[in-house]
Amino acid sequence: MRTVRDVTIALLRELGMTTLFGNPGSTELPLFRDFPDDFRYVMGLQESVVLGMADGFAQGTGRAAFVNLHSSAGVGHALGNLFTAWKNQTPLVVTAGQQARAILPYEPFLFAERAAEFPRPFVKWACEPARAQDVPAAIERAWLVAMEPPCGPTFVSIPIDDWDQPCPPHQARRVAADRLPSPVAIAECAAALDAARQPALVVAAGVARDGAWEQVVALAERHQARVYVAPMAGRCGFPEDHALFGGFLTASREAIVATLASHDVILGLGGPVNLYHVDGQGPHMPPEADLWLIGDNHVHAAWAPAGQAIVAQCHHALDALLAASRPAPRARPAPLQRPARLDGAAMTDGYVLQRLADLRAPQTIIVEEAPSSRGPMHDRLPILRPDTFYTTASGGLGHGLPAAVGMALARPHDKVIAVLGDGSAMYAIQGLHAAAQWNLPITFLILKNGRYEALHHFGRHFGMQHLVGTQFPELDFVALAAGHGVPGRSASNAAALDAALAWSLAAAGPTLVEAVID
Structure with missing residues (x-):
């Protein structure tokens, strides 16, 4: 008889989930014994990065992605981006390791006491199977629930010793889940x-x-x-x-x-x-x-x-x-008035985004996490094609950079541009490593103003003139990129910006442009 691992791998292949996102830990390792050649494992250097990459991949493919986290600690690291996936209505099957069933009564190291409750309320369904032989059925149910509208993440906790247990075959089912109107x-x-x-x-x-x-x-x-x-x-x-x-x-x-x-x-x-x-x-x-x-x-x-x-x-x-619908003829409303173009005399976020719009091809994919530049982005960086703009629906930070990596894995023939604030980028800077490992065609554009500008905006809203803990002028994103294997350039004026953007947009692999803005 085959093992739980054998049956699960066959199920994942049948469901099309052959890309696995994770950060390996001890309670998950038996899943990867004799890892099949037609699967790929995408490593993230921290679990929030793992979850963000899987979110971008699932949105890019339109199908649920498989995530493997390390016990409760890994689930805890990933919760911020799990919340974002929940708000994004992204279909994900999130799994996490659990200690061996035989020692669960003794609360062992890396034990999750109520594993299925921990990620709630940010999953549609969660369970820890009662028997090892129930693992494939639980993963299939998680996939079906994740893909049923409204889509969203699901969660399965799997004890470490389940993978090597004998298991009967499991046949995947078809479930039609379209929501049709009245x-x-x-x-x-x-x-x-x-x-x-x-x-x-x-x-x-x-x-x-x-x-x-x-x-x-x-x-x-x-x-x-x-x-x-x-x-x-x-x-x-x-x-x-x-x-x-x-x-x-x-x-x-x-x-x-x-x-x-x-x-x-x-x-x-x-x-x-x-x-x-x-x-x-x-x-x-x-x-x-x-x-x-x-x-x-x-x-x-x-x-x-x-x-x-x-x-x-x-x-x-x-x-x-x-x-x-059969309306009578109507007059067309007046078109929206566009703001006047900027001349580049000042290196503002609006000017950077205007030049990006000028230089990029309209079919390139924008993945954005620059909250304080959202207004200038709306004014200066129009989205012209379907499925070419993605951002976080939760308001949480640390999603955009790894989501761009997942998007590039999902759509390898498209250029991906991650438009990131400097504060946002630092929530998940480790995601650059995966972009380098897979040599993905991503432009990471960092709008560097040296502080949490969004908080300064809200500070003005509340009448606060001085905010503590919001400045970080020392960050060097070109050096950070180089440390992760990604080449980068810095630009603090219009000419340097054009040269850096042209270089980055033409590159076949990952690059980073640090735009130093006023």
Whole structure:
């Protein structure tokens, strides 16, 4: 009879999970005995990096990635990026080692007392199998649950001695899990859009997850509807050079109402419209506006403070809306006014991002984690193609750099550009090592201002003029990159920036550009 390891490897092969992300520890090693040649193991130098790489890989492939962590300590290290994966709705099968079953009653070293409870509430399902022979079934269930909309991470704790136990064969099953819309609700939503005087669409990350970019463009053009990006959207859902593009909603109650004030029917797609970062007052939507929400996450539908919701995947719902919607002709709204171009006299983040937009090919993939430069990025670095922008939906730091590595592993023929703040980069700088090991085509662009600029922004919001513990002018990212095997260049003026970006964007392997900004 084959072992649990043999049966699990066969299952992972059948499910397409042949790339494993991990940081090896003692309680996980038996999984890797006689590791098959058609699998690859991607090592991260810290478990948060491991989780971030797997997140980027899963988003890039559209399928659940396999993660192997080291007992409770490794799960603890990974929790920040597990939270981000939960908010990103990224499908992951996260496993962790557990001590041998025979010594569990004695609370041994590296023992996890309540292993399946530890990662909650940031997983959809978690278990420690009752028997060794149940491990393959648990991993398959974790995969099925992770892939069922709304997607998300799952967790399985596996005792060290389970892998070598005898195990009967396990056959993977097929489960259809599409979320289809209610025909009655779609008809009502289509009628509201048809009757609208000035409709608007608000796109969130679910549009990209469901591959609905083209359907959103078609619906917007049919209705001549202005299209906004939802607050803190983690992916791109509409071309930002389109004449109907209306810009980005701010995560503030008053700002959302002010931006949408001229619209009488608002359709939110793929995520929350009313996502807030600061407290506010007043209505959640313009008082006379009719709000509709469509997305696969029933939790978003439940807590939304306004509007009628349809729980469905965006591509199915938009196909139905396009079939049902027949509006009268409308005038096209005036195009969004773009800011004047910067001349480079000052080395600002806006200028750096403007030059990146000028020099990059539009199909390159942007993975962003530069919170204080989000506004300049919206103004200066338009996203023009589907599936070319990714960022953290949680607000947590340390996701962007390793996610760029995972994205490059998932899409090896595409150039990946990681746009990172200097503070953000230091949360997961070890991820550079994996980029070097796999010689991945990534440009790491570090916006170096020598401090946590986002906190200074919030300090001004709270009337604070001096903030402690927010300065780090000594960091040298070119030296840090070299220490991980990645060549780098620093640029502190316009000419040096152009030369460094041209060099980096043309490189076949990983490179780092440190842009020193005012």
